[in-house]
Amino acid sequence: MTKLNQILAVEKGVKSDVQRKVTDAYHTIQKTPLLSGISRSYQPIDDEGEQLPPESAKVQVQAEGVLKDVGAALTRLFDVTATKDWANCEARADVRIDGTVLLADVPVTYLLFLEKQLTDLHTLIAKLPTLDPSETWTLDENTDTWRTEPVKTTRTKKVPRNHVLSEATDKHPAQVQVYNEDVVVGYWTKVSFSGALPQRRVNELLGRVQKLQDAVKYAREEANGIEITDRRIGETVFGYLLG
Template sequence: MTKLNQIIALEKGVKATAETTLTKAYHEAQKPDLFAGLIRTYEPLEEDGYVLPSESKKVTAKVPSLVSEIEAAVERLIDLTLTKDTANAVAKADVKVGDTVLAADVPVTTLLWLEKQLTNLRTFISKLPVTDVADDWTWDGDNQVFRSATVKTMRSRKSEDFIVVVPPTDKHPAHVEKVTKDVPEGTWSTTKLSGAVSPSQRDTWLAQVTTVTEAVKTAREQANLAEVVDAKMGKKILDYIFR
């Protein structure tokens, strides 16, 4: 018996064939000359009168033929889509990680949707800011942030002074120069705060969302193994339209 995954594999080609056939017929239908033919003969009034050659133009396109092509392609697409959608309504599978069932009997259409959501979620997690590995961080539960180790740095101020470079003599005065000194004035104590997550936490989340995504893909593949019963409605619909 046909499996759902086989129907899905066929769908793209059948849809493309139907669209191509319909587009081709649509364009042909807008060229009246293709549907027009002619047979024209000339007969002189006098027996020995001048005879002109006959003229003819074949009909190169026929509406019934176009309709038949459309019916064949569209009927196949309608029936295939009905078969797929009918099977999708009953195709289900469990999302499992190891022996843990995260969700039971999930419809295949939901699994497809969930797979896309998890892909978006993984992208979000991969862009989360993480704490700088150059610092040592501890968790501050009261403020729900990370705190780095406190680093102390000295604050100083500039102080000017004068020093005697050359002492005075009985002949020359002392040579004095102005110098600037850094005088310690206080100490800065700096503690960094971070609302980011640790790199290991982000890596854990990435690994877990990847695991769940793989479980969803496996469930989808399992659901697509559901057996299908060929459903048909295309002929009746098209017969009603064209008969």
């Protein structure tokens, strides 16, 4: 008995071979001289006339023969594809996580779909923004976001001050130097919020996706290992088309 994974292994090669043969056939029937032949002989009017050799050219390509060759090649492709598609209707397997069935009796075509979707999902999760590890974050239930502890900082203002370098006398005015002094005038209290995720949560999600990816691959391999029935569709199709 043939197994589905054996058909899948040869399908690509059969497709390539058939495509090449059909393309060659298409180009061949465009070459009119290959489909043309001639037979010509010369007879002078009397025995004294010039004798010329006969001319001939055989037909090298027959359209009916080209069709039969194409039909033979396509018959193989039709049979392989039919065998695969009929088998895909029967190929199923369970997706198991740690020995527990997560998805039961899943068709192999859906398992292929799951593989593609999980690959895309893994890429998305790997790019998720994460919280700044230099901060301490807690979940704020009011906003459903992460928040830091309040950080209090001062607000200062420059206030001009006078510094007396020398006191005034009856002969000289006082010498005064003006300078600016930073004076605390208020306090800022800052709390940062973020919609990002903790790194441990991203790691957890990635682990789950990877585990499910592995489970789906195992299930696909199991489904592709079923024994199948070889289908003979091409002969019927081309028996009608070229009959």
